[in-house]
Amino acid sequence: MKIAVCVKEVPDPTAEKRIDPDTKRLVRSGENTLNRYDRHAIEEAVRLREGAAPGAEIAVVLVAPASASRTVDKALAQGGDRSVHLADDGLSGSDIVATSRALAAVLARDSYDLIVFGQQGSDAECYVMASAVAERLARPCVTQVAALALDGSSLKVKRQVETGYETLEVSLPAVISVSDAINEPRYPSLPAIMGAKRKPHEVLSLADVGLAAGDVGVDGSRTHVSALSKPPTRGDSVKLEDDGTAAEKILAFLVERKVVA
Amino acid sequence: MSRSSTTTRPINPHDYLEIDTLLDDEERLVRDTVRQWVRDRVLPEIGHWFEEGYLPMELAPELGKLGLLGMHLEGYGCPGASAVAYGLTCLELEAGDSGLRSLVSVQGSLAMFAIHNWGSEEQRQRWLPRMAAGEALGCFGLTEPDAGSDPGAMRTRARRDGDDWVINGTKMWITNGSVADVAVVWAQTDDGIRGFLVEKGAKGFTTPDIKHKISLRASITSELVLEDVRVPADAMFPDVRGLRGPLSCLNEARYGIVWGAVGAGRACYESALEYAKTRIAFGKPIGGTQIQQQKLAEMALEVNRGMLVALQIGRLKDAGTVRPEHVSMGKFGNVRGALEIARSARTVLGGNGITLEYPVIRHMNNLESVYTYEGTHDVHALVIGGAVTGIQAFR
Numbered sequence: 159m160k161i162a163v164c165v166k167e168v169p170d171p172t173a174e175k176r177i178d179p180d181t182k183r184l185v186r187s188g189e190n191t192l193n194r195y196d197r198h199a200i201e202e203a204v205r206l207r208e209g210a211a212p213g214a215e216i217a218v219v220l221v222a223p224a225s226a227s228r229t230v231d232k233a234l235a236q237g238g239d240r241s242v243h244l245a246d247d248g249l250s251g252s253d254i255v256a257t258s259r260a261l262a263a264v265l266a267r268d269s270y271d272l273i274v275f276g277q278q279g280s281d282a283e284c285y286v287m288a289s290a291v292a293e294r295l296a297r298p299c300v301t302q303v304a305a306l307a308l309d310g311s312s313l314k315v316k317r318q319v320e321t322g323y324e325t326l327e328v329s330l331p332a333v334i335s336v337s338d339a340i341n342e343p344r345y346p347s348l349p350a351i352m353g354a355k356r357k358p359h360e361v362l363s364l365a366d367v368g369l370a371a372g373d374v375g376v377d378g379s380r381t382h383v384s385a386l387s388k389p390p391t392r393g394d395s396v397k398l399e400d401d402g403t404a405a406e407k408i409l410a411f412l413v414e415r416k417v418v419a
Numbered sequence: 420m421s422r423s424s425t426t427t428r429p430i431n432p433h434d435y436l437e438i439d440t441l442l443d444d445e446e447r448l449v450r451d452t453v454r455q456w457v458r459d460r461v462l463p464e465i466g467h468w469f470e471e472g473y474l475p476m477e478l479a480p481e482l483g484k485l486g487l488l489g490m491h492l493e494g495y496g497c498p499g500a501s502a503v504a505y506g507l508t509c510l511e512l513e514a515g516d517s518g519l520r521s522l523v524s525v526q527g528s529l530a531m532f533a534i535h536n537w538g539s540e541e542q543r544q545r546w547l548p549r550m551a552a553g554e555a556l557g558c559f560g561l562t563e564p565d566a567g568s569d570p571g572a573m574r575t576r577a578r579r580d581g582d583d584w585v586i587n588g589t590k591m592w593i594t595n596g597s598v599a600d601v602a603v604v605w606a607q608t609d610d611g612i613r614g615f616l617v618e619k620g621a622k623g624f625t626t627p628d629i630k631h632k633i634s635l636r637a638s639i640t641s642e643l644v645l646e647d648v649r650v651p652a653d654a655m656f657p658d659v660r661g662l663r664g665p666l667s668c669l670n671e672a673r674y675g676i677v678w679g680a681v682g683a684g685r686a687c688y689e690s691a692l693e694y695a696k697t698r699i700a701f702g703k704p705i706g707g708t709q710i711q712q713q714k715l716a717e718m719a720l721e722v723n724r725g726m727l728v729a730l731q732i733g734r735l736k737d738a739g740t741v742r743p744e745h746v747s748m749g750k751f752g753n754v755r756g757a758l759e760i761a762r763s764a765r766t767v768l769g770g771n772g773i774t775l776e777y778p779v780i781r782h783m784n785n786l787e788s789v790y791t792y793e794g795t796h797d798v799h800a801l802v803i804g805g806a807v808t809g810i811q812a813f814r
């Protein structure tokens with residue numbers, strides 16, 4: 159079984175997010191790290207590999223600047239067997255349309271039985287990359303997978319929806335995104351961390367995957383950010399300092415709005 | 420994706436001197452992983468453990484799974500990490516609590532190192548893989564009620580009886596004593612000081628815990644009482660004689676403290692920084708007053724200075740050129756620095772500084788132990804003094 163896990167490098171979530179007013183893009187020059195949602199995707203792939211016939215393999219696939227080596231190592235320490243890293247200056251400024259094109263081009267070079275995504279990126283919070291890539295690869299896609307089991311050449315999945323769970327069966331090859339409730343990712347062990355650099359790393363350019371500069375980056379994107387503004391502050395909020403009466407005040411507030419009787 | 424063309428970065432209060440740039444990817448990944456584990460598994464509970472005076476031993480197999488027990492040793496299930504990676508691990512563990520770092524130091528640098536370095540092949544095979552996995556714990560018995568800084572004055576004695584050895588004596592202040600499956604016990608013999616492996620449950624061997632500690636409460640400290648404890652000949656370390664044996668181990672553990680202290684100091688600094696920025700007095704954050712800023716500046720300096728000292732000693736150790744006198748300087752400076760940070764941070768937090776809701780007073784109290792064990796602060800001053808003058812003052 160060949161599994162690809164698509165991972166993203168994101169700004170360190172513990173640092174404050176900043177938007178560059180000139181480029182209107184998220185500032186990514188600070189500390190970057192592996193998108194935490196992708197750890198669940200890697201963990202699920204590792205569990206599938208553990209239960210699969212020998213020879214199963216996990217490729218970590220990412221589109222990121224060349225400087226993302228620590229993110230790659232982290233993903234490999236988490237359980238990937240090799241990395242495929244599309245790193246090209248021309249990718250800078252890619253939106254979902256352009257990035258999904260790039261990812262699909264990387265993924266199309268290999269015959270993966272399953273392509274796994276995390277549910278969202280912790281930076282842009284778009285939730286749609288799995289669907290976009292599946293569309294480009296013409297593969298079935300299930301998002302927000304909360305449980306899965308391999309059954310021959312298909313996958314039985316439980317999908318989290320607003321009203322409960324859907325149980326679906328999807329034939330492989332397929333694309334899925336997993337919810338962050340699907341598992342508790344393990345901590346990478348020290349030997350795994352020390353072994354990450356020794357695993358095969360493939361670094362590709364746009365030309366290697368048959369893309370031209372205009373296919374990606376700003377030119378290959380379909381969205382353009384024209385302005386950014388902070389969400390309006392909510393006028394009806396009340397801030398309480400607890401002097402011992404806060405509970406009563408909260409209750410009165412809720413009763414007044416008929417939230418509780 | 421975007422690229423930035425700036426050449427300088429804004430000051431990061433959590434890495435003021437950009438010391439991260441001196442670490443390689445693997446070192447940073449080890450550091451990040453341990454930091455995350457401590458954040459998830461230790462920080463939510465540690466105040467409670469400290470108050471109750473224990474450390475859950477379920478942590479040991481978890482640490483084993485992470486590969487952190489005996490991590491700088493090679494073979495027998497140990498990963499053979501670099502000294503710097505080991506140091507960073509100690510730093511992050513001690514940013515959680517000195518008791519947690521003590522558990523790992525005693526296991527890896529005292530007990531496992533002793534067996535790895537001085538044990539017979541059988542002793543290594545028997546103990547190291549299980550100890551690396553956290554399935555067996557070790558302790559290290561050198562100090563006695565009347566022999567601390569001067570271990571050569573120890574009274575514990577092993578006497579030959581046929582093929583066996585019979586050990587009598589009392590060890591004091593032994594970390595992990597009552598939870599250890601195996602104790603490394605140093606004892607006088609007719610042939611000088613020798614090391615023995617004494618197993619839990621041996622007849623005549625008891626390990627009463629030391630109660631009423633106000634420091635290092637999330638760590639078990641025990642006496643080892645040996646009354647006619649009989650061990651077979653092959654329980655002795657075969658080749659090492661004299662203080663060289665125990666001192667070689669202490670030098671390993673002290674090295675971890677050089678880093679660990681920076682972690683405790685950093686935790687206090689970060690707590691004080693956060694508090695100073697958000698605590699309002701007289702209508703503005705106390706962090707906007709000159710006195711508190713002076714304190715924070717001193718703390719930031721001490722954290723960064725300690726980190727650079729630790730890193731340099733770590734690089735020397737990885738190059739194989741470190742000397743015990745280097746490690747002494749690191750312990751001397753970094754533990755004092757951490758204690759100063761902790762005391763100062765305590766004042767920034769005002770009344771909140773005396774509760775276990777915040778980590779500061781816990782670290783402050785812990786650091787009093789760290790100041791004293793593994794060679795007291797004074798003794799390390801004497802080592803440095805001896806090294807620079809060529810005159811030994813304490814022997």
Ligand SMILES: Cc1cc2nc3c(=O)[nH]c(=O)nc-3n(C[C@H](O)[C@H](O)[C@H](O)COP(=O)(O)OP(=O)(O)OC[C@H]3O[C@@H](n4cnc5c(N)ncnc54)[C@H](O)[C@@H]3O)c2cc1C
Nearest residue numbers: 559560561562567568592593594635788792793795797813
């Ligand atoms: C929490 C804790 C855990 C410990 N864990 C362990 C352990 O696992 N294994 C172990 O073997 N030991 C352990 N120890 C013991 C520790 O290493 C000793 O406490 C330490 O070596 C100091 O010995 P002492 O307490 O006998 O003090 P002493 O040696 O009696 O020192 C008392 C004072 O005299 C000073 N002094 C001593 N000699 C001189 C000199 N020549 N010149 C000037 N001043 C001097 C010291 O600096 C100190 O200020 C632990 C201690 C503590 C507190």
